[in-house]
Amino acid sequence: MLNSFRSVWAANIQLQQIRCAHRIRGKAPIFCRTIKERLDELNYKDEIYTTRVDIGLPQMKKLTESSRQSRLEHLKKIKADKNLEQLARNHTLQIDLNEAKKEWLNTLGPQHKKQIADHYGIFEHLYGEGYFIPHLNLEVLYDLKNGSYLPVCTGNDIKPAEALEYPIVNYETDPDSLWTLALTSLDGHLTEGDKEYVHWLVANIPGNSIEKGDTIVEYLQPIPLKGTGYHRYAYVLYKQDGNITYDITKVTATSPLKDRTFVTREWYQKYQENITPAGLAFFQTNWDISVRDFFHKVLDTKEPVYEYDFPKPYLRPQEWFPRRKAFNLYMDKYRDPKQINKEYLLRKLKDEDPFKAPPPPLKFPNAQPFPKNMPSWLRLHEKKIRLGWGRVNDV
Incomplete structure (x- = not known):
């Protein structure tokens, strides 16, 4: 009995968890900040810069309770119409898209436009904390010259x-x-990244007669630079309280780009007592050949071209005697890829004559003998060129 008690007592001693003493890393808990306090400090944003301000016109036609009720009754009537349901199931239901768009613009369209503009960062980059709901529908159409x-x-x-x-x-x-129409590019300023280019500015427009307004800045085509991706261009229509004269130097189509430097936020703050944004339309664009023609023919200068600077891949330190690695491929890892492509292109152009037809391809490329003293890495390299494999296809 005593032996069994001792065995049970020994087993309990072995299974007991013993915590060893340890040192506290950092400050004592009573002096440290909680995780909530640290997160609040990291995510702190000043209310002055986060509180958004509506700078636009009020809604012109407010939805009254009676109009909402009539819309609900109309929806119930449509849902109860079995004929419409049958047409929809047979894919023969026809809807007037013009009427649907008109109804959308009069109800939820302005809110949807505002949400899309927020998604693209239009208001943030134009006005900072300011925004507006485009209650006035602004139609902008480019003529493609083909009807x-x-x-x-x-x-x-x-x-x-x-x-x-x-x-x-x-x-x-x-x-x-009276109205003011402004077209600005939110991206792609050549010298100052936080500023814009104004591509078109017409003031004192009577009604919707753009041609009768005062053209302060003549129209300039979009100029997204090569290699910079998509650029945003925004049309904003401002309602004027009266005739206004902007303190902006007149810009022609052939003026240098620096004369078109513009900051919408500062310009609006200066004239905010006289103008109010009401309409919005914006698009995206990227480089094409017409941008090069603009720089060469209009500005008579070289076209700036950009490319993305990708992070360089890790390469282990170069060795004097690398084992089991092809000589040419190993050395090319530590060279500039542009220089390698240039050498391949020059080698290809060296054997081409614009006045002669290219030589016929070999019927059996690798049946042609190589010199006996040719290194193995060069032999493999020439085989790939004959077969059209690998890097030779890059040029």
């Missing part, structure tokens, strides 16, 4: 060659009102 027109919607893709000339602009308004 069709390309509209500017909310972030659609338009090539610079499709926007060489100023567009047709239309909006519904009182003919006695």
Whole structure:
């Protein structure tokens, strides 16, 4: 009995968890900040810069309770119509898209445009903490010269060659009102990244007659630089309280780009008592050949070209005597890829004559003998060139 008790006692001693003493890393808990306090400090944002301000016009037609009720009754009536349901199931239901778009613009369209503009960062880069709901529908159409027109919607893709000339602009308004139309590029300033280029600025527009307004900055086609990806271009329509004279130097189509430097936020703050944004339309664009023609023919200068600087891959330190590695491939790892491509291109052009037909390809490329003293790495290299394998296809 005593022996069994001792065995149980020994087993309990062996299974008991013993915690060893340890030192506290850092400050004592009573002096440290909690994880919540640390996160609040890291994520702190000043309310002055995070509180958004509506700088636009109020909603022109507010939805009353009776209009909401009539819309609900109309929806119930449509859902109860079995004929419409049968047409929809048979894919024969026809809807007037113009009427649907008109209804959308009068109800949820402005809110949707504002949400899309927030997604693209339009308001943030134009006005900082300011924003507006575009209650006035701004129609901008580019003439493609083939009987069709390309509209500017909310972030659609338009090539610079499709926007060489100023567009047709239309909006519904009182003919006695005055407006200002501005087109600015939010990306791609050549010298100052936080500024814009103004591509078109027309002031004191009576009603929707753009041609009768005062053109302060003549229209300039989009100029997204090669290698910089997509650029955003925004049309903003401002309602004026009266006739206004902007303190901006007149810019022509052939003026240097530095004369078009513009900051919408500063310009709006200066004239915010006299103008209010009401309409918005914006698009995206990327480089095409018309941008090169603009720099060469209009500005008479070289076209700036950019390329993305990818992070360099890790390469182990170069060895004097690398084992089991091809000589040419190993050495090319530590060379500039552009220089390698240039050598391949020069080697290819060396054997070409514009006045002679290219030599016929070998029927059995690798049946042609190589010199006996040719190194193995060079032999493999020449075989790939004959077969058209590998890097030779890059040029």
